[in-house]
Amino acid sequence: MSTKQEIGFSVEAIRRDFPILSETMRGKPLVYLDSAATSLKPQAVIDAEVEYLTKISANIHRGVYELSERATLMYDRARETIKAFLGVREDGEVVFTKSATEASNIISRSWGLKFVGADDEIVVSELEHHANIIPWQEVAKSTGATLRFVPLSADGSFDLEAVESVLSNRTRAVAITGMSNVTGFCPPIKEIVAAAHAAGAVVIVDGAQLVSHAPVDVAALDVDFLTFSGHKMCGPTGIGVLYGKRDLLNAMDPFLYGGDMIVRVKKDRATYKEAPDKFESGTPNISGAIGLGAAIDYLSSIGMDAIHEHEESLLRYARERLLDVSEVELIGAGDSGMAAGGIVSFTFGDIHSHDIGAILDSEGVAVRTGMHCAHPFMRFLGVNGTTRASFYLYNTRSDVDQLVRALDRVRETFA
Amino acid sequence: MNLGDDLYREIILENYKSTKNRRAIEGANFRQEGVNPSCGDDIELYLTIEGDQISDVSYEGMGCSICLASANMLCEAVRGMSVADARDLFGRVRGMLTNNETPEFPEGAEDLEAIQGVSQFPVRVKCAMLSWNTLRQILDETAAS
Known part of the structure; x- marks a missing residue:
């Protein structure tokens, strides 16, 4: 054929x-x-990683010498590529992580534990990948909040009405997949976001499948958080992305503490940079980020x-x-x-x-x-x-x- | 020869299809669950141990053909064995599946030779080992009590 x-x-x-x-x-x-x-x-991604490893190799944000400067430029360019790909309008909204799972944990720990209270409800679905359900089980366990499940149809799908049936003024977060990793089902995200916002909830979309397989515009969807990984979209393993609205990210506590995320450090306290740096402590996966940028360039060219x-x-x-x-x-x-x-x-x-x-x-x-x-x-x-x-x-x-x-x-x- | 043929030998398929040992034992004095979370192999092993002898053994549950065939072979092999011999047999099966050994099997347990081919498929070794690891937990429990 x-x-x-x-x-x-x-x-x-x-x-x-x-x-x-x-x-x-x-x-x-x-x-x-x-x-x-x-x-x-694809070869373009392999080449981009190899180019960094063979010709640059230096760390980012640290050296004043040429190679470090070039590494920083390549890393920053990868972030700009992601921004354009997702229709992100603000700076500081795209955070590199090691995986979609890590991104999900940053949201649940740094946002969830801080902003979800005992009387609140978190809406999830049984359709979710473990990475978008267990972190919220843990938030519920720690905060006393209640997990509510979107009722599913027999084929495992759900519509806006099903989501609305579990929304209330107590709903603090709605965490749902953009595309099921089991059935491929894509919930109506845009409508769900609007309904959740009307109820006063923050929406977290697990984009691990969606972002690699369909055009996504975060501004049009108006999602609050979106997570995905590089390796499912022709990029390397060990690199993922957390998209979050700037005000939400900046209100959150850091996830990992250490180098490259601070403004000033005294003996007994420190102040932190704004997102994304706040969430990227430690030397990141530089070749992975560059490879992901190349993957997105490749996908965009098609x-x-x-x-x-x-x-x-x-x-x-x-x-x-x-x-x-x-x-x-x-x-x-x-x-x-x-x-x-x-x-x-x-x-x-x-x-x-x-x-x-x-x-x-x-x-x-x-x-x-x-x-x-x-x-x-x-x-x-x-x-x-x-x-x-x-x-x-x-x-x-x-x-x-x-x-x-x-x-x-x-x-x-x-x- | 096709690798799939090596994995799905006749003896394995016969043991998989056999329902003789797929049952609960009322009054078994040892029951232990075994689970492989990623693939959904989920079995429960029943043992009746009288003195030092395994007088009856059976299993229930769901799993792939390798998992269930191995569990069936286990039941056939260890029924009537002493606890010490069952422990020895566990070591032989483990050596065969995880350490490239070619052990001798006692009379009545020769079918186990058929699962040697599983050792060529590292991700399936845990399917074949599930019932045996579950057996070992029970044997350890008898030693502790």
Whole structure:
């Protein structure tokens, strides 16, 4: 089947940007369907990191010599790239972290513990990744606040009305995913933000999946906090981003104390810089930040709209093909008609997902299996794990065909 | 040979499909849960130990074929064994799965040789080891009491 899609870019050309796609797995051509776990890295990102490591190497914000100056410029430029990518208007709103999880913990510890009280409520959903639920469980435990859960439809989706049903004047925070890492379901963020703001709540969006797969404009969405990681969007591991509105970030206490976050230090006290420096104590992941900047430049050169459209088309095709496999049951396949990103989760008869994953692996097909760091959602669905195929800009219909062919092997093995 | 074939050998699939030992034991004097959080393997092992002898053993739960096949083999192997022999067998299975050893198995426990191939798949070793690690917890408990 041709990999030339009807949309605005050539997948074949894109695939040449990713050196790993010419590798094999278990002796078979690699069919990589696990981008929701981590994406592959294009040569441009690898080159950007290598350039810093081979030609610059110096620390940022510290030296007055040329190399340190250049390192600082590259690091700052990466932050500017992220700002433009997300439509951030103010300085000091983009903080580098080591991961989306760390960003989530900065919000819950530095904002949550300070501003959530015993009579307050925190709204979350059972759909959340552990990184957007456990930090809030801990805030509730420490402050005495109550966790409230958005009621889910049978397919694991929810609408504005469902969120409104748990909002009240006691709601202090609403922490929800922008795109489910299990089903790809995308809640109506903009409407939820407006409703939460009307109730006087602050909104935290887990963007770990959303930001890599769809255009995001924080000003248009009016979110208060947004977290995401670099490695799911063609960037390196070990680098993530916390976006926060400036006044919120500046009202928060620092998360880590030490070098590079201070204005003045006396023997017995210190004063701190404003965000983002306040939250970036210690030498950061400089090559990671530069690599993330390069990843965003790369994605922007293709266009997030085009990428999203490509994934939607693959998703439709994958659902069609999988629905033809009699043992397959799709999980949360968006029968509610809501938006979804390029993720398809399914079960195959009563065969455990790890067995499915192992047989797909032997056919060169990489998928994620198991609980997807979403135990509450697995419990809600009543399944003991799923098999998840997730798509990105470099995937083709032929990848989907390989997946379906490999499922025949699962059937043969367990016949 | 396909690596998948090595992992899913006939003996493993037979043990996986067998429901003989998949039951609770009323009045078992030892029960222990074992969980692999990332994949959802979740079993409960039941042992009846009389004096120094394991007179009955069974398991319940959910898991992948490797996890459940290994649990079934465990039940078949340690039923009727002394606690000391079961501990010795645990060491052999662990050595085979995690340390590239090729141990001898006592009569009635030969099926265990079939899971040697799992050692080539590091992420699956924990599936095969789950019931054995759970057994060990019980054996440690008997030693402590």
